[in-house]
Amino acid sequence: MLKRIGGEINPEGAVTTIGEAELPVPFPLGLEFNSPVHGNWNIVHTGMLMPEAIQIYVCADNCMRGVVLTAAEMNAAGRFSFVIVEEENLLNGNLEDVTIEGVTDVLNKTEEKPKAVLLFTVCLHHFLGCDLDRVYEELENRFPEIVFVRCFMDPIMQKHGLTPDQKLRKALYDPVEKKSPDEKVVTLVGSDFALDETCDIKRLLRSGGYTLKELTACTNWEEYQELGSGKMLISCYPPAKYGAEMLAGRLQRTHLYLPGSFDYEEIKEEIRTFAETVKNSVGNAEKNDKGESSRNTESCMSSENIEAFFQREIVLCEDALKHAKSIIGNTPVALDYLYHPRPLGLAKLLLTHDFNVTTIYLDSISAEEKEAFDWLKTYCPNLELRATIHPKMRVIPRETEGKILAIGQKAAWFTGSKNFVNMVQGGGLWGFDGIRRTAEMMTEAFLEEKDTEDLVVRKGWGCESCI
Amino acid sequence: MRQSYRIIPVYTADVSGVCSALYELGGMVVMHDPSGCNSTYNTHDEIRWYEQDSLIYISGLTEIDAVMGNDAKFIRDIEETARELQPKFIALAGSPIPFMNGTDFPAIAQVIETETGIPAFAIPTNGMHDYTYGAGLALAKIAERFVQPSGAAKVTGATRTDISDVTSTGRSSHTLNLLGVTPLDFGPQQNADCMKQILAKHGWQVTSIWAMGDSLENLSHAAEAEVNLVVSSVGLETAKILKEKFGTPYVIGTPVGDFTEDLVMALEQVTNNTNKKKKSSEEESTSGGQDEPEIPYLRNRLSTSPEITLIGEAVTMGSLAAAIEKKYEKAVRVLCPLETNAGLLAPADHITKGEEEAENYLKDAKIIVADPLYRPICPSHSQFYDLPHIAFSGRIYLKRYKDILTNTTYLL
Numbered sequence: 001m002l003k004r005i006g007g008e009i010n011p012e013g014a015v016t017t018i019g020e021a022e023l024p025v026p027f028p029l030g031l032e033f034n035s036p037v038h039g040n041w042n043i044v045h046t047g048m049l050m051p052e053a054i055q056i057y058v059c060a061d062n063c064m065r066g067v068v069l070t071a072a073e074m075n076a077a078g079r080f081s082f083v084i085v086e087e088e089n090l091l092n093g094n095l096e097d098v099t100i101e102g103v104t105d106v107l108n109k110t111e112e113k114p115k116a117v118l119l120f121t122v123c124l125h126h127f128l129g130c131d132l133d134r135v136y137e138e139l140e141n142r143f144p145e146i147v148f149v150r151c152f153m154d155p156i157m158q159k160h161g162l163t164p165d166q167k168l169r170k171a172l173y174d175p176v177e178k179k180s181p182d183e184k185v186v187t188l189v190g191s192d193f194a195l196d197e198t199c200d201i202k203r204l205l206r207s208g209g210y211t212l213k214e215l216t217a218c219t220n221w222e223e224y225q226e227l228g229s230g231k232m233l234i235s236c237y238p239p240a241k242y243g244a245e246m247l248a249g250r251l252q253r254t255h256l257y258l259p260g261s262f263d264y265e266e267i268k269e270e271i272r273t274f275a276e277t278v279k280n281s282v283g284n285a286e287k288n289d290k291g292e293s294s295r296n297t298e299s300c301m302s303s304e305n306i307e308a309f310f311q312r313e314i315v316l317c318e319d320a321l322k323h324a325k326s327i328i329g330n331t332p333v334a335l336d337y338l339y340h341p342r343p344l345g346l347a348k349l350l351l352t353h354d355f356n357v358t359t360i361y362l363d364s365i366s367a368e369e370k371e372a373f374d375w376l377k378t379y380c381p382n383l384e385l386r387a388t389i390h391p392k393m394r395v396i397p398r399e400t401e402g403k404i405l406a407i408g409q410k411a412a413w414f415t416g417s418k419n420f421v422n423m424v425q426g427g428g429l430w431g432f433d434g435i436r437r438t439a440e441m442m443t444e445a446f447l448e449e450k451d452t453e454d455l456v457v458r459k460g461w462g463c464e465s466c467i
Numbered sequence: 468m469r470q471s472y473r474i475i476p477v478y479t480a481d482v483s484g485v486c487s488a489l490y491e492l493g494g495m496v497v498m499h500d501p502s503g504c505n506s507t508y509n510t511h512d513e514i515r516w517y518e519q520d521s522l523i524y525i526s527g528l529t530e531i532d533a534v535m536g537n538d539a540k541f542i543r544d545i546e547e548t549a550r551e552l553q554p555k556f557i558a559l560a561g562s563p564i565p566f567m568n569g570t571d572f573p574a575i576a577q578v579i580e581t582e583t584g585i586p587a588f589a590i591p592t593n594g595m596h597d598y599t600y601g602a603g604l605a606l607a608k609i610a611e612r613f614v615q616p617s618g619a620a621k622v623t624g625a626t627r628t629d630i631s632d633v634t635s636t637g638r639s640s641h642t643l644n645l646l647g648v649t650p651l652d653f654g655p656q657q658n659a660d661c662m663k664q665i666l667a668k669h670g671w672q673v674t675s676i677w678a679m680g681d682s683l684e685n686l687s688h689a690a691e692a693e694v695n696l697v698v699s700s701v702g703l704e705t706a707k708i709l710k711e712k713f714g715t716p717y718v719i720g721t722p723v724g725d726f727t728e729d730l731v732m733a734l735e736q737v738t739n740n741t742n743k744k745k746k747s748s749e750e751e752s753t754s755g756g757q758d759e760p761e762i763p764y765l766r767n768r769l770s771t772s773p774e775i776t777l778i779g780e781a782v783t784m785g786s787l788a789a790a791i792e793k794k795y796e797k798a799v800r801v802l803c804p805l806e807t808n809a810g811l812l813a814p815a816d817h818i819t820k821g822e823e824e825a826e827n828y829l830k831d832a833k834i835i836v837a838d839p840l841y842r843p844i845c846p847s848h849s850q851f852y853d854l855p856h857i858a859f860s861g862r863i864y865l866k867r868y869k870d871i872l873t874n875t876t877y878l879l
Contacts, residue, residue, distance in 0.1 A: 030544040031524040034505040036517045060563045062480035062594030066507030084470045105468035155502035159529045391548045
């Protein structure tokens, strides 16, 4: 039973239309609400991707509670330890000592020493001018067999700089050692999810005899170190771009940023660039002394074959979208930014295929979505945008008359829908295949209700959850 | 090292305690924090968040605002939201960075109250204390600001307890307030309701529950109750305020198992004594005649070597210990890891600070009753009984949350 506070709420400020919205933040900033939707990954989930590593956090009780229970809920409490910062540590200015001695104590009590420790320092370290160089130097002296990875949980910095999430996606690859490149290996950097086996990138690489190495597939330290063998690096998830660029610079590799998209032309351009880069890389590796290619990589990534690939893929996408439309019909569709980093692009795709997209839930608009934003502003100015963190979103009714299809967990909670696509952060979708998968998941969600309350409150979609 | 934890979590902190205590009272709580406090609270410390609205927000503090001391933005954002949503009060709670900066929360609250006309107050939290401290101070503020003398308060909308037998002092006979009831210690609402029913069976009507399943309006009538029952350490500060303001005596203990009879006897005794003293000493108009708090679970405890160890909040575990001793005649000790414990523990009990100390105390424990997340530090030879505690393991065991009042059949 939904309980309401007060009477009618004027939604102004929390709800607008895309015609009236401005980039990059369409809603006024102020106090922030946090919905009970927790499928997004946080730094604990992402940090657990590093094999044979443990995480140690050094912070105050309240900050600690969220991360330690994240680990517990994903059945990974054994890979999580911490050191509590108390009032007296702030007043005495001995944060370095507390950090060093606390981490040392935890490691001394840990029977099987980890290969790496993701050591998370926090806002307090930053504000107190804690000498982190000294901290790491001392810990490295005490535990020379362990790699200490510099990680941060300092959200106070995130509105004017890199977020803790972005910094972690860089730090996760800091221990990767430079090694001679394997010409047949491409490394995906910074994603929480493995790319789907059917996605365009993987199919193209397989057809050329390549391997895509992903952190998500690494089960031990040796496999993790093999990430450094990629001749070329790619990143697909926007918060991963910074870390991937840093890693490419350090390892002196080519890096391509290939964000997931719902726009045929953008996908084509990304694949052309990708194929060209791969081809060049392979060409150098696989040409014999006479300059002839030893395999057919060049031919499978040739311009002609790529263009033919596009044609086939687009036909399949159109079929999938038509099929979804034939089932979903004119049912209202609401989608959110948590489903995929390109919510406007997805809305544009669906609207151009006659889906009845009514609402997008988001709080800001990425610069990568400017083109979709401009298109929607021109052709669908009445499309509704709803904030997710605006204070009024706590009390604006979360029920919808009639059936509504929600794409994403936040859209599901805010609309009260049980018909929703349960995925976050773009999952393993990419390219034309990602469009088809979305159409298929929309159809499935439309036809089969889910237990919204049970699913969306679970932390870290795709992780173990013991609640 | 006391501050390092290898495997067990920390308890809910003071900031979340404030939010939990005030959740259902129609106010607005603002945590002055960059990010995270809100998510931590509503994910792990608040089981009502999905279905029941409450105006609980963070300020979204940024580095630049913290460095420049830009309180104006904080005030403006709160006032704008308050004008739109019209909360019954505004409570401010600080986190570590504002604590370090010395943010003057009482002054900010005063500015907000003056400019909006909405009662506003600050709870001195910093994210480094236990929930018992934060929740306790939050409820005490409600007592300070909103409870009216008996007969003076106006009932505005809320359904009130039917009080028919009003004594000459303006208090209703055999009525009490339950102080310190939050989901952090008591879980879902039915446990609070259950406590109410148990007391009703023993002839005691509950005037108000601080603060689950009750309204600010009803709480404002707390002075009409004959006695206060502090069912967790969260309610202790409120009891002191109500005693000081209205002379209401209080008893400390949770109605659990066979201990309920002792608790009810203590309630009778305290109210009888208070009435007698009032009659014999007219000049004692508000003191209520109670010198020391009545804590029946500390009386008649077994002095033999403890066979059973309970871990948790002082009052609920102390009461459970008394109930177990009464039923099984086996000595029980309580390990209390929470800071709100002064005067609430028996001689055999221990305050434990940190994982290491708790582990040391548990080394020779034979039977342990605690939240399941304590298991990893318990010796393998001990018998372990699960007693989930939301303030420790959050929602992990919510689906099989045991009602310590009635369902502890495996214990009682």
